Amino acid sequence: RKEVEQDPGPFNVPEGATVAFNCTYSNSASQSFFWYRQDCRKEPKLLMSVYSSGNEDGRFTAQLNRASQYISLLIRDSKLSDSATYLCVVSGSARQLTFGSGTQLTVLP
Amino acid sequence: NAGVTQTPKFQVLKTGQSMTLQCAQDMNHNSMYWYRQDPGMGLRLIYYSASEGTTDKGEVPNGYNVSRLNKREFSLRLESAAPSQTSVYFCASSEGYGGSAKNIQYFGAGTRLSVL
Numbered sequence: 560r561k562e563v564e565q566d567p568g569p570f571n572v573p574e575g576a577t578v579a580f581n582c583t584y585s586n587s588a589s590q591s592f593f594w595y596r597q598d599c600r601k602e603p604k605l606l607m608s609v610y611s612s613g614n615e616d617g618r619f620t621a622q623l624n625r626a627s628q629y630i631s632l633l634i635r636d637s638k639l640s641d642s643a644t645y646l647c648v649v650s651g652s653a654r655q656l657t658f659g660s661g662t663q664l665t666v667l668p
Numbered sequence: 669n670a671g672v673t674q675t676p677k678f679q680v681l682k683t684g685q686s687m688t689l690q691c692a693q694d695m696n697h698n699s700m701y702w703y704r705q706d707p708g709m710g711l712r713l714i715y716y717s718a719s720e721g722t723t724d725k726g727e728v729p730n731g732y733n734v735s736r737l738n739k740r741e742f743s744l745r746l747e748s749a750a751p752s753q754t755s756v757y758f759c760a761s762s763e764g765y766g767g768s769a770k771n772i773q774y775f776g777a778g779t780r781l782s783v784l
Contacts, residue, residue, distance in 0.1 A: 567708075591771060602758055602775035603711070646710070655701075655726065656771060660710035 562586060563649050565659040573667050576637050580662045582647030583629045591650040592623055594632050596643045597661065603646055606632075637666045670694050674759050674776035681749045681783045689744040689779050691759030699765045700742035701726075701773065702734060704755040711758065717742055718765045749783045756780050 565582045572578045584592075592609035607614065609621040609630055620633040630647055647659035672693045681687055693700065702714040703726075713726030717736040731753060733745045742761075746753060760773040 563710075593772065602777050604775070605772055608772070650771065655713055655716060656773060658703075658711040660708060 561659075562657045563647055563659040565647050565662050567660060567662060569663040569665055571665045571667055572637055574637055574639060576666075577633065577635050578637060578664065579634075580632045580645055580647075580664075581629055582631070582649075582659055583627075584647075584649040584657075585628070586649070586657075587625075587628060589649045591656070592621075592630050593648040593656075594619075594621060594630075595646040595648055595658070597646055598643045603658075606645070634664075637664075639666050639668060642666045672759055672761055672774055672776035674757075674779050676779060677777065678780050679782070681746075681781065683750060683783060685749050685783075686745065686747050687749065688746075689757055689759070689781075690741070691743065691776060692741045693759075693761040693774070694740065695761060695763075695774065696739070697761035697763050697774075698739070699762045699771070700736065701760040701762075702732070702742070702744045703758045703760065704728065704753075705758060705778075706755050714744065714757075749781075751783045754781060754783045 594606040595603040596606045597603040609623045613622045618635045622631045642665050644661040644663045646661045675690045698719045701716040703711040712728050715734040717723045720739045735743045757779045759776040762771045762773045764771040
């Protein structure tokens with residue numbers, strides 16, 4: 560079983576839609592959680608950290624469920640510029656970060 | 669702000685050739701990392717350096733060596749390149765390490781390597 564699993568998509572949604580991604584992780588001792596964004600042929604960039612109580616940054620909301628070992632990312636009012644691959648990132652078994660394979664999002668006009 | 673700078677951006681090698689990928693960061697970060705990214709596989713950690721003077725193997729270290737030259741620079745060397753090492757390589761740095769909340773990693777633009 561992969562340490563971090565994501566639905567690869569692709570998710571194709573119209574502008575203005577709300578879209579949610581889920582990610583599951585296997586290491587119950589994981590302490591840090593993040594969502595990164597990666598544009599085509601570019602480097603990953605931090606989108607937001609994920610805190611136990613859940614957190615929001617503008618149109619983006621991240622939730623953590625430790626009991627079920629999953630993380631979610633909700634994007635409201637999708638923009639064309641949100642088109643990217645979203646990487647779920649978890650502190651892994653060796654205390655390093657483990658990256659999911661990513662979920663591809665395309666926002667359509 | 670330069671952040672993390674990687675060189676070269678592109679490279680084509682023949683099987684058996686050697687090369688060194690260079691990485692430098694100007695954020696005074698303690699930890700540095702080398703990843704490779706292959707289609708459908710996500711980012712996989714090759715080697716990391718938690719602090720100046722230390723290096724450790726990651727998930728896929730075979731065929732690679734690293735040097736933490738100083739706090740700023742962390743290089744990755746392929747001694748005898750193989751087609752299986754065709755990939756996109758990313759260097760990253762972070763203030764913290766491991767499970768710390770300060771382990772927010774900042775990435776370079778990547779090196780696209782083809783081994784023929």
